[in-house]
Amino acid sequence: MTYYDPPFHLRNKRSSRKKRVVQRTEGSMASSNNFFPSASVTSSGRPVFLPNEIECQLLSAVDLESDDGPSFPSLKSGLLILTTHRLIWIPSNSSAHSNAIAIPLSLITHIFSSKKSIKSIFHSPRIRFQVSLNSKSLVVTVVARGKGDWDGFLPKFWENWRGRAWETSAGGSTADGSVTTSISGTSSNSGGFYLNDGSVRMVGLAGILRKEQEMWESTDKSLQEAFQDLNALMSKAKEMVMLAEKMRQKLLSGSNSETNAGNNEEMGSKEEMQDWLLSVGIISPVTKESAGALYHQQLSRQLADFVRTPLERAGGMINLIDIYCLFNRARGTELISPEDLLQACTLWEKFDAPVMLRKFDSGVMVIQNKSHSDEEVFTRIKTLVTKPDALQAGITASDAAMTLGIAPAMAKEHLLTAESRGILCRDISPDGFRFYINLFPEIDSDDMHMVKDHGIYSLWVRVVSA
């Protein structure tokens, strides 16, 4: 027996006041979750954001608890994402992604101040707040058991709750299901450049610019305060220098001593520092360990999502350089470096993405679907190359590209690979670079005039002599 109503923002679809959320997961609402609205998650584990919603902070290994008794669902050890509009919680187990939930910040009625006590030093950092759900009031505790940046999360949480970003954006745009995030500047909406009231819409960029504006303002404010009192400035500077030096020491000592790798405490705080440095835009001197950083994991998932459409359009295989251009173009701002892209691709095997990175003998790197089969391509090439025209004149990379439905550069890689398997032979002439079916294995070395009755060689002889 269910005693709850469906979450109100999904109840009445015709309500224009509410924003519509794009449903992209195949799973139905979690059976264990009777409390919180479900959060849509892409197949790569990234949340689907609302229009104008900006991702602010991520915390790993987060539990959501409540004093409200046994009916509260078990929400243990997930990824917590703080955005301008919601708190999104995604289970770490990828098969349970359909159980992801989101707590709209608009429903939070009160955040309890976190008292620092003796107890709090020994416990995992936590924050309690009151949520109003289905006309019931519920107290929820967020417990961070991981090594995330709690000190950065807490003020941001307060800030976002106070900022009430959902109110400013609720008035305007004709939401057609397009999504924006802070990490990706992707704006795939079809609504055109102008809002109903005639003002120019800058979806995606608006939020980023606003965020930057806020940052500038707060930096400006703190600079002003510092300058007021020269002594205060001196002491702050000393602090900063000490902090910077400590960080540098820690990061560099980590890369030199291999024995520290076993020490989890060190690794955790180093990860923290790395995340912080990365978010500020500083390149970490320790590149080996950044494979574990949360930033790269999320980037990797995002890339896996993004890659699907171009991959389909390109016939299942696409050059890494092309993806680099497409991805960065979609991001708009906050571009990623080639190293980041490469790193993101190598992380795919860790969470079983449907795509993979592949390197050809020639050094060309491509992204292809895991389900891609080389043998299937070779069969198609063989069929193409044994047609009468191809037996006479061979095929070029463009011919293969047209038949296989892929880019000529990719087709050439396939032809070269087929050659290295002994299926094809190259022919270089002033006419260009062509490939023929490989006849050499069928030519008799002892009698060069011998042509067997069956086989490709005899077929070729017949076609050519016609």
Place this chain on the structure above:
Amino acid sequence: MQKLGDFKLPQFFNYPPYFTYSPALSAVVAHALAHYFNVLHSEMNWVEDIPPQLNLLVSRPVRDTREKQVQLWKDFILDYCKTQHIFVIELEEEFPLFSNPVIERSLSHEARKAFLSALVTEGRAEWLDKGHRKCLILWHRIQDWADIILRFVKDNGLEDGVMTIEEIRSGIESRGTELHGIDRTILMRALKLLEHKGKLAIFKGTSTDDEGVKFSV
């Protein structure tokens, strides 16, 4: 059936890849570099020799294709030279075997050099100059020529006789035998070999025309 003179050409003479020297390791490396520097492949020179040790770095099927191609060319050259009585191939000159106007393909200079070098390695040819421009084709090995000479001597009852070099090459007795028109260099080498074995003695006359041989078979 296509022919070159009275020489019957095999079917694969019309197979364009036969005239493209199969890729080598350096070609693979060159390909990668080309990608790196975005050079058009057609601008690159693909035909290069690779030392046998590096053969392992090329895929097995490609190695096999290459070996087959080299072998076919070697036999082809030897066959042709034997039937046409050709003893010397000059790389810079036109050689009918090396191009096929029907399919508009011809072997590159490097490819010709590579195939002839393969013959040299096998002992079926020799370079006549340091610049590797002239190649002596031994469609009979020197040892075989020596045997032919001995048979010739026996057939003509010259076991203790004397003959000039020129007579061996173009005399009445040699007509109809393989010795007729034999390359002088080859003949001298064969004779020297036999001299070494004590089967004859070479003596010089007043001029090269008088150079002769005293058999003692």
